[in-house]
Amino acid sequence: MHTVEIEYCVPCGFRDRALDVQRAILGGLEGQLDRIALVTGDHGVFRVSVDGEPVFDKDDDEFDVDEIVRAVRTRLR
Amino acid sequence: MHTVEIEYCVPCGFRDRALDVQRAILGGLEGQLDRIALVTGDHGVFRVSVDGEPVFDKDDDEFDVDEIVRAVRTRLR
Incomplete structure (x- = not known):
């Protein structure tokens, strides 16, 4: 989990x-998840991590919900 | 926070x-929040806590979104 x-x-x-x-x-x-948290930030941040490992960062990747889900799924395997 | x-x-x-x-x-x-997490459970659980302190439990209280928000707000004061 x-x-x-x-x-x-x-x-x-x-x-x-x-x-x-x-x-x-x-x-x-x-x-497959124990928890999914929204974390408040500022300075334009939009990042997604799985078990502390980054899988998406708006600064590096184009925003695409399906791509983010795919990146999370890959990390869960 | x-x-x-x-x-x-x-x-x-x-x-x-x-x-x-x-x-x-x-x-x-x-x-006022650092984070808000959805935590997966089973056995009919529906509980809300603030900084680890319970503020709502479906087993004890009638489900009412506005009441839950009020309970969270009170705990944040």
């Missing part, structure tokens, strides 16, 4: 984006 | 309920 964290920039208004990603991850992978 | 956890029963299908509660808490209290 695993932990996913989604850190998002609050002043940027990325909350809905974080909720979308969370819902998509739960849709496919809920049974 | 604080941590909220929402533990919900996966086989019971309480995910949407957990997401509703999470969204309501973020709507009013996002600025």
Whole structure:
């Protein structure tokens, strides 16, 4: 079982984006997760990690919900 | 800053309920939170805690999103 964290920039208004990603991850992978957390941040952050290992960073990757779910799934294997 | 956890029963299908509660808490209290986590459980569990202290348990309280938000807000004071 695993932990996913989604850190998002609050002043940027990325909350809905974080909720979308969370819902998509739960849709496919809920049974493999202990917990999925939204972590409040700032300075434009939008990062997703699995068990502390980064799998998505808005600074490096284009935002795509399906790609993020795929990256999380790959890390869970 | 604080941590909220929402533990919900996966086989019971309480995910949407957990997401509703999470969204309501973020709507009013996002600025006071470090993180808000959905924690997967079973056996009918639906519990909300703030910094590890329980503020709602389905076994003891009637489910009411507004009441849960109020209980979280009270704990944050």
